[in-house]
Every structure is written in C-alpha cells, then in structure tokens.
Amino acid sequence: MNRSGQQVLRMLALVPYLQGNEGVPVAEVAREFGVTPAQIRADLRLLMFTGVGEYAGELIDVDLGALDADDVVYIRDAEFMQRPLRLTPAEGIALIVALRTLRDSATGAQLAIVDSALAKLESAVGGEVEAPVGVHLDEDDESIRATIVDATAAGRRLRLEYVGAARDERTVREVDPRRVFVEQGRRYLEAWCLRARDLRFFRFDRVVSAQATGESVEDRAVAPRALGDGLFTVGDDAASAVLDLDPAAHWLIEYYPVDELAAPEPGDGRRRVRLFASDLDWIRRLVLRNAGTVHVVEPSSLREDVALWARSALAAYDDDDPITQE
Structure with a gap:
C-alpha cells in the first residue's frame, strides 16, 4: 500500500x-x-x-x-x-489478512492487542469464511525482528549489520527507525541512515544483527518516499547481464531488479531476463551460487569469467593428495 x-x-x-x-x-x-x-x-x-x-x-x-x-x-x-462500523464479509476477510500480516511483525504487548482484534473479527466473520486465511512471509531472525520492532515503537536508534542487495556487501550502520511494514511478503524497516544521510529501506532477512544504542531518534522532516526509492536503482551506469533461468531459479525475478525478455525456447520452462546490479563481479558471484540453474547468455566476457571460476573450483577437488588440500 x-x-x-x-x-x-x-x-x-x-x-x-x-x-x-x-x-x-x-x-x-x-x-x-x-x-x-x-x-x-x-x-x-x-x-x-x-x-x-x-x-x-x-x-x-x-x-x-x-x-x-x-x-x-x-x-x-x-x-x-x-457510528458503529459495519463491515461486509469481504472487508472483514481483508482486515483479517492485514492483521495476520501485522501479527508476524509484532512483539510483546502488541501481540495481545492484535490477537484480541483478530479473535473479534474472526468471530464476527467466521460464518462467512469457508477456509482459514493464511499469510506467508519470508523467514527472518525472530530476535532481530523483536529488537527492530521494539526500538521502532520506543523511538530508539539502532545499530544494524546489514547485507546489501546490490553489492552483496556487509556493512554496519546506525539508523533512526521510522516504521516497520510488509511489502510483497517481506518485512522492511524504513529508517533514516546516518551513514547515507538519507532515508533507506532495510529488509529484515538481510539484517545480520540489530542492537538498540539507547539514543533517541531525531525527528526529521523527510518527504514521503515509495519503497522502490530506497532500494537499488537501475541507472544509466548500472551493470547488466542477460541470463536464462531454470524453473528452480525463477525466484530471482522477484528478488532482484530484472527486465523479463522473450523465452529462449517456449515451453521448456526457462525464462530469460536482463538482470541489473552495481557491477558484473556481483552478477558472477550470483551465477556461481546458483550453478546449474542460472546460465549466462551475454556478455560473453561474463560467460567466460564464470566458466573460468567454475573450472578453478572443480580443479580443487581433483587433487588426490589430502595433505595439500585446503
């Protein structure tokens, strides 16, 4: 929303x-x-x-x-x-879904409030609902989630260790949390990043550690911003590569910035995309991590680089001398 x-x-x-x-x-x-x-x-x-x-x-x-x-x-x-609020069955179900999503991001006293509201709604709408309503969110660390949610509610600054999507780098930064929300099945923290001196969005499942510093957040007048504005932006200088994705790698389309292209062979299950990132080295690492399910179409230099790294990795297993293996 x-x-x-x-x-x-x-x-x-x-x-x-x-x-x-x-x-x-x-x-x-x-x-x-x-x-x-x-x-x-x-x-x-x-x-x-x-x-x-x-x-x-x-x-x-x-x-x-x-x-x-x-x-x-x-x-x-x-x-x-x-005046009493009257909900249609469809509106009640929509609220149940929203509350169940909210519940997955709540901790402590918030859980009791959400559960109480859910119980009343489900009791009122229950006769109209044929099957339970489920909400699936990507997994993240429960203790990290609790630290972020509690700090956001209390207005306390956070120190995050975070793995960025564009460069796959781990950084430590202090942020002033503004809100926690769910978008497309993933939890996000919207916060003012002191390092970037700007508003940023942090995905919960990319947070390695979170710690409240004890300092109060600063109240900054920041213009509203959509989720995409805080993520990796595809600019004129962005690197890109054309990849063929086997069915097991289709999840990449939802996970990273891509333009979907015409399928190489209609009906074989593969999908062709142009994937964008900050540099080709990051794309090379992504392809190697998903070896066998992601195939480089172009540029040819990246395809050759991936093949070279793959051969080097396989060569390490060809040495029969256990003493020299590392």
Whole structure:
C-alpha cells in the first residue's frame, strides 16, 4: 500500500483513539501508531479539513494552541465518527489478512492487542469464511525482528549489520527507525541512515544483527518516499547481464531488479531476463551460487569469467593428495 493509503487508514483510526484519550501527548500518539511526531502533526492538520460539511461544527476541530504550546492533542466536532462500523464479509476477510500480516511483525504487548482484534473479527466473520486465511512471509531472525520492532515503537536508534542487495556487501550502520511494514511478503524497516544521510529501506532477512544504542531518534522532516526509492536503482551506469533461468531459479525475478525478455525456447520452462546490479563481479558471484540453474547468455566476457571460476573450483577437488588440500 502506498503512503497516501496508509495515511487514510491511520487517520480513520486516529479519530476514535483521540476521542477516547483527550490530552494525550503527541509523542505517545506517534509511538502508538508507529510513526514520527511530525507525521502525527501533519495528520492532525489534514484532519481539520475533514467532516460532514464545510462550516464550523461540521469539520473536525483540533486545538492548535494545545498542540503547539503543550504538545498534546484535543479534538472536537468528530462525533459523526462514533457510528458503529459495519463491515461486509469481504472487508472483514481483508482486515483479517492485514492483521495476520501485522501479527508476524509484532512483539510483546502488541501481540495481545492484535490477537484480541483478530479473535473479534474472526468471530464476527467466521460464518462467512469457508477456509482459514493464511499469510506467508519470508523467514527472518525472530530476535532481530523483536529488537527492530521494539526500538521502532520506543523511538530508539539502532545499530544494524546489514547485507546489501546490490553489492552483496556487509556493512554496519546506525539508523533512526521510522516504521516497520510488509511489502510483497517481506518485512522492511524504513529508517533514516546516518551513514547515507538519507532515508533507506532495510529488509529484515538481510539484517545480520540489530542492537538498540539507547539514543533517541531525531525527528526529521523527510518527504514521503515509495519503497522502490530506497532500494537499488537501475541507472544509466548500472551493470547488466542477460541470463536464462531454470524453473528452480525463477525466484530471482522477484528478488532482484530484472527486465523479463522473450523465452529462449517456449515451453521448456526457462525464462530469460536482463538482470541489473552495481557491477558484473556481483552478477558472477550470483551465477556461481546458483550453478546449474542460472546460465549466462551475454556478455560473453561474463560467460567466460564464470566458466573460468567454475573450472578453478572443480580443479580443487581433483587433487588426490589430502595433505595439500585446503
């Protein structure tokens, strides 16, 4: 879901939450919704243009004096949002799927809240659902996940050891977490990277270690950004290679930036792609790691390089002298 859609859903939840928590500090609201205080302030200013009409008393009113002077939130004229929410079966199932996805990224007290909401939804929708709804997410380390989620909720800086997708390099960097979300079956952390001095996205399954530093995150005014903006960007200087993928290697299409080309032999199960990366050395390592299922079509220099490395590796097993083998 894009940023605009997420903001709409958050604002729909904000109103009843604020109605039941008058005078709540902005920082507490931000922690509750997993965003920055600056984002909550932006949401509140947008809420002031929302209502059942266009005149005073018909629009939601936010006490800007209390917001600016005391950093607390009071809202008025939002009683129209107290009507009971009625869901269609399809809407209920969609919420169940969303909550089960959220549950896989929750820890501690959050689990109890999600489980309680799930139980109520499943009870209400259960008669309309013929089969259980399952959600599959890529595996990642449970302890790392808990550290990231807890630090994000508490507004604490993280030190990550991370393996990048473009260069396959392991780096250590400190980040200020902003939110945790799921995209296409994978968990991501959106954070301000102190090393890059910019917003970045970190895939959970590429995080080798995570540690909270104890420092509070800095509240930065960062323009909204889509997921793809924080990942490897295919620019004019990007390296590329044409590869034939056996069925066992089709997962690469979803995992790395590629352009899919016409199949070499229709019906044989292979798929031809142009794969992009920061350099050809990284592509060579990728092909060797998936030997037998990924085949280099072009450039010829890469195909020859892969063959040379493969022969060198096989030669190491041809030495019959166990003393000299390493």
